[in-house]
Each structure stands twice: as C-alpha cells, then as structure tokens.
Amino acid sequence: MSETIARAASSAPVPILGGLSAIAERYDLILCDVWGVLHDGTRAHMGAGEALIRFRTLPEDGRRRRVILVSNAPRPWAGVRTILDGYGVPREAYDAILTSGDLTRRLIAEHPGERIHHLGPERDATIFDGLDIRLVAAGEADRVVCTGLFDDTTETADDYRETLAGFRARNVPMICANPDLVVEREKKLIPCAGLIAQAYAEIGGAVTYAGKPYRPVYEAALAMAAELDGGSAPDVARVLAVGDALRTDIAGAAAYGIPNLLVARGIHAEELGVLAEHDTLGEVSEWLARQEVRPDAVIERLVW
Structure with a gap:
C-alpha cells in the first residue's frame, strides 16, 4: 500500500453500525470480549447474548458459524462460564471460552x-x-x-x-x-x-x-476454532473480533490482521459520551483521530 493510500484509508470515516446483523454474514467466527461487551461486572448487557445466538444460527457459508469468548479474566474458563451463568448470559450464545487465565x-x-x-x-x-x-x-x-x-x-x-x-x-x-x-x-x-x-x-x-492484545491468544483462539470444526481455522478475513477496549481488543486484533468492531458502551463510554443510559452515540471520528489505533467499525452496544 502506498503512503498516500494508507493516509486516505486511515482518514476514512469509521462506520457506526446499528446492529451486528449489518456485517454478520461476512464472518464465520466471532472472537468476543466478555467484560464490557456481554456484562458490566454486575449484570448482563441486554441484547448481547441474543445477538451472538442470532449469529450462530445464520445459514452456513462453507462452515458453521462459531463464537469463542476471549477474555482477559485471570482465571480458568470454567470460572468465567459460572460467572456468565449467574449474570444470565445464555450458553447458547457461544461455543467455547478462552481466558488469559x-x-x-x-x-x-x-x-x-x-x-x-x-x-x-x-x-x-x-x-x-x-x-x-x-x-x-x-x-x-x-x-x-x-x-x-x-x-x-x-x-x-x-x-x-x-x-x-x-x-x-x-x-x-x-x-x-x-x-x-x-x-x-x-x-x-x-x-x-x-x-x-x-x-x-x-x-x-x-x-x-498472557492475553489480549498479544499474538498467542489469537493463535490459541484460532486453534480452538479449528478443533471445534475438526479441521483448519477460518481465514482471518472471515473472523470478527468484538471488544470495548482499543488498547487490547482492537489493537490486538488489528495487529493480527483480524477485522474488528468496537463496542462504545464499555471502558470508553465516558469519552464517547454514552455513559448514561439515555445517551446516544454521536460522531466518533474526532475522538478516533486522537487514538493510536482505529477499529474497522463501531457499535453503541452489541445488539443484532
């Protein structure tokens, strides 16, 4: 890519999605963050689990649609599943969990x-x-x-x-x-x-x-996807990383070459003006221009 094209790409507006359904059919695998996307540390985010269930039940496009939850939780995956059960996140929303623990x-x-x-x-x-x-x-x-x-x-x-x-x-x-x-x-x-x-x-x-944004966690997640399907991992172009943190979720996915989606109502909620429940997501280009990494798209919250 020439320097001119690279500059143009970096200045292009980042799309704001109304729901995951706008891009879901492009992907076979979602690597989804947990804290800040599926729950806030006390309760599940309404609609997030349903969005993942809807993705998993899309018609196959050469391979089955999968969701792997990728969390920087410092505990084994089974402990995270227990927490998600307690918050009411349905197990039907995901195929597997991988943690930094x-x-x-x-x-x-x-x-x-x-x-x-x-x-x-x-x-x-x-x-x-x-x-x-x-x-x-x-x-x-x-x-x-x-x-x-x-x-x-x-x-x-x-x-x-x-x-x-x-x-x-x-x-x-x-x-x-x-x-x-x-x-x-x-x-x-x-x-x-x-x-x-x-x-x-x-x-x-x-x-x-151990964990995002470092390369081994993405290698492990793709290997897990391959194991689930008894074959090879999907092409990274057919993988979508979803998360609420630029520094870990978005930067790590981008460095690995994985398309990514930033959830605004997470750790950047105050910066993006969506801290209160009645707030709505406005223009994000000015804020993104000040960041070291840009997501491929932004969504206010994970919904279908």
Missing part, C-alpha cells in the same frame, strides 16, 4: 516445580489448581504471577511499589494474568493486573503477558 496456566506449566508468588486476590487462586508448583511468600519466589489488586476498589499500582522493588532487586520475572489496565464495573473504571505489570516494567522488571 488459561494461557497463564500454560506458561506456568512450562516451569514445573517452581516457587510461585501469587500477587492478587484469593478469588483468583483457582488459576493454580492442579499445577506442579509451590506457592510461596514474595521473598522466596522464583516467579510472580499477578492476577490483580488485592482490593481493586481502593488500591492503585502505587500501593505495590515497594513490593515490586523487592522483586526487581532479585530479578524475579512476572507473568501478568490480565493485561487489562482497567475494566468497567457499574459504570466505574476498576484497575486491573495490567497496571501493576506496567509499573513493574517501568522499573525494568521482566513481564510476560
């Missing part, structure tokens, strides 16, 4: 017998179930696995500076089990493990990230 477990399994320090709340401890490791105090660790803040309602990354400095002094590598910086909960932005990992990297700590 699943990828973290694979990374940990590459180092059997290691002494691991869990930096994060006890609710995420299932990430270690069945693994050949020893959970130890911070000062004894060969590796630290960060799943989040102990109290994400009051703490910030600054509360962990001293702990991180201790790890850095001993060159302890970190696995970040949730690369998200923030998530939306009841229309508030809540800090995630990605903020702690970012702070550790800033002081020279070695960090391996």
Whole structure:
C-alpha cells in the first residue's frame, strides 16, 4: 500500500453500525470480549447474548458459524462460564471460552516445580489448581504471577511499589494474568493486573503477558476454532473480533490482521459520551483521530 493510500484509508470515516446483523454474514467466527461487551461486572448487557445466538444460527457459508469468548479474566474458563451463568448470559450464545487465565496456566506449566508468588486476590487462586508448583511468600519466589489488586476498589499500582522493588532487586520475572489496565464495573473504571505489570516494567522488571492484545491468544483462539470444526481455522478475513477496549481488543486484533468492531458502551463510554443510559452515540471520528489505533467499525452496544 502506498503512503498516500494508507493516509486516505486511515482518514476514512469509521462506520457506526446499528446492529451486528449489518456485517454478520461476512464472518464465520466471532472472537468476543466478555467484560464490557456481554456484562458490566454486575449484570448482563441486554441484547448481547441474543445477538451472538442470532449469529450462530445464520445459514452456513462453507462452515458453521462459531463464537469463542476471549477474555482477559485471570482465571480458568470454567470460572468465567459460572460467572456468565449467574449474570444470565445464555450458553447458547457461544461455543467455547478462552481466558488469559488459561494461557497463564500454560506458561506456568512450562516451569514445573517452581516457587510461585501469587500477587492478587484469593478469588483468583483457582488459576493454580492442579499445577506442579509451590506457592510461596514474595521473598522466596522464583516467579510472580499477578492476577490483580488485592482490593481493586481502593488500591492503585502505587500501593505495590515497594513490593515490586523487592522483586526487581532479585530479578524475579512476572507473568501478568490480565493485561487489562482497567475494566468497567457499574459504570466505574476498576484497575486491573495490567497496571501493576506496567509499573513493574517501568522499573525494568521482566513481564510476560498472557492475553489480549498479544499474538498467542489469537493463535490459541484460532486453534480452538479449528478443533471445534475438526479441521483448519477460518481465514482471518472471515473472523470478527468484538471488544470495548482499543488498547487490547482492537489493537490486538488489528495487529493480527483480524477485522474488528468496537463496542462504545464499555471502558470508553465516558469519552464517547454514552455513559448514561439515555445517551446516544454521536460522531466518533474526532475522538478516533486522537487514538493510536482505529477499529474497522463501531457499535453503541452489541445488539443484532
């Protein structure tokens, strides 16, 4: 692509969709984010599950339509399914779930017998179930696995500076089990493990990230799709990534060459002027022009 064409493409208006149905027939597989798209941390978003069900029941175009939920949740997929059940997200809306917790477990399994320090709340401890490791105090660790803040309602990354400095002094590598910086909960932005990992990297700590926007999660999701169909993965041009975060969902998909759709009513809701329920999505081109990555399309909320 010439520089002139590239500039023209980057300045072209990003379409705003009224519903997923406008583009659904182009795709065989949807890689759908969970938090911010299907629910807000307390309840399901109305219409999102139904939209995915409608997609899955479209007539086949060479292969069956599939939905894989791809989440940066720092816990195994079964725990995410339990949460979705509790929020009322129908299981008929998806074929499989892949989490950054699943990828973290694979990374940990590459180092059997290691002494691991869990930096994060006890609710995420299932990430270690069945693994050949020893959970130890911070000062004894060969590796630290960060799943989040102990109290994400009051703490910030600054509360962990001293702990991180201790790890850095001993060159302890970190696995970040949730690369998200923030998530939306009841229309508030809540800090995630990605903020702690970012702070550790800033002081020279070695960090391996499990999840979006990094390439391995897309490789794993496409491999999962191939396994579901007992054949090869769909061409990336026939895959749609749906998410509410430019930094992870959209940037990661774009880097992999996957078409993508930004859900406005998520972590960018306040910036886009749709924080209140009665707000409607207006012009987004000016806001997008200030961002480092542009989605292929925008939708106010995931609906059919």
